[in-house]
Amino acid sequence: MNTISTIRQPGSEHDVLTEDTGSSIYERLRDDIIHGRVKANERLKVAELASRMGTSTNPVREALQQLRGEGFVIMTPNRGARVRPIDEEFVRDICEIEVLIEPALTRWFVGIATKADVDELERIQAEIEALNFADEMKHSNLDLQFHRLMYDRHYNRHAVDLWVRHRQILWAISRGFPTSLSRQSNVLEEHCELIACIKAQDPEGAARAIGRHVEGSGRHIIERMRARRF
């Protein structure tokens, strides 16, 4: 039923609390991994992390277990945890999965979208265009609103959760990366095309549009990752 948002949402309003409150030692570890601040396959020693985080070992252990469950670290018995590499392949894999899932979610949305929904999508899109990528965080929030409007009511909560998680990862990776001008115009164009298909009650067209959207987004992130290499 409504397992609504029992899942934590690190994205929106973080920071500020920061400090060593330990509330986010999981997030700090996750961020370090995603952003590549710890090398791939590097060993994660609990004692070392604990002293760095300013806590004892137990919270670190539990954070590592959670990350293990999410697939970010790989643990072998009596041999500790290692960082799962977050490389271009990882991004490609995630995006390929999303290329399969998001069109399905979108196709369903076309069937249940009301006039109010379309109006709301156009309103958000207008805001996005007005902002014009000036503020990375605001843009991300608007983009999230845009897609959330389509997916949030879907009955397949598991698929939506997967989408949320993948999106968080991709966003964390691409945070700080500048968006190229060509990608900017593509994003706007793809959103508009999507809205047009929804208006026209064209599920297949909408699915294709979102497929291109996801694929383009993934390609852009990978290019940025390659560029950072130097």
Place this chain on the structure above:
Amino acid sequence: MNTISTIRQPGSEHDVLTEDTGSSIYERLRDDIIHGRVKANERLKVAELASRMGTSTNPVREALQQLRGEGFVIMTPNRGARVRPIDEEFVRDICEIEVLIEPALTRWFVGIATKADVDELERIQAEIEALNFADEMKHSNLDLQFHRLMYDRHYNRHAVDLWVRHRQILWAISRGFPTSLSRQSNVLEEHCELIACIKAQDPEGAARAIGRHVEGSGRHIIERMRARRF
């Protein structure tokens, strides 16, 4: 609620050593959740679980964190862990995702399959037919071999991991459920159709076949779950 996890699994095919070491307390908890031996949204108290498992609280805490990462339990700060409900919707959700992913994996396999691969598939299929669902565990292993042959070499490790996890969940749920005769014949037929499409180098046909296979499997599990209700 009394003897939740004290039941020994007779056919547990784990390689000797695991036994009651730390990782198995994770498996026991996971099994209890998947099989519905703990009620949905029921609170999981670490001390209680620890005494039942015969260990101290720390291993339990870490197991819970891992389960949290995998989405089986929901944790809120200072308020502990609750069981995420594993119901028909959950199974349906997982299957719908697999209906999207597995055809993609299969489509790719058709492009790289060799004659040796086809021979191996046919050999396994012959074994399955010879066994004819006489031994649930053996059948499951053969079926796993069959699909693993197709997926294991895929470049998208993330998608394959997702498939493995989903398969484990579905298998854990359906373990002990008898397979209806109609489902049995469908399984054999779908496998053969799949092999035929691979031989004929027909990716789309193979994708459709595996799609039906997954969908039929999911429907069968859900029907069995409903039947158990009474």
Place this chain on the structure above:
DNA sequence: TATTGACAAAGAATGTACGATCTGAAAACT
């Protein structure tokens, strides 16, 4: 002399115990 093997010691992960802190609800009070 160089290589290999055993063995001991350091390092790290896992398990146990206990104290601190928070939550939830019943009991006491105005």
Place this chain on the structure above:
DNA sequence: AGTTTTCAGATCGTACATTCTTTGTCAATA
């Protein structure tokens, strides 16, 4: 009756013990 207080129960954090892995040294042999 509604509000506050109190207290048991549970979670979370710290410290320590145990067990396993890894490393480094030294001796024996070719």
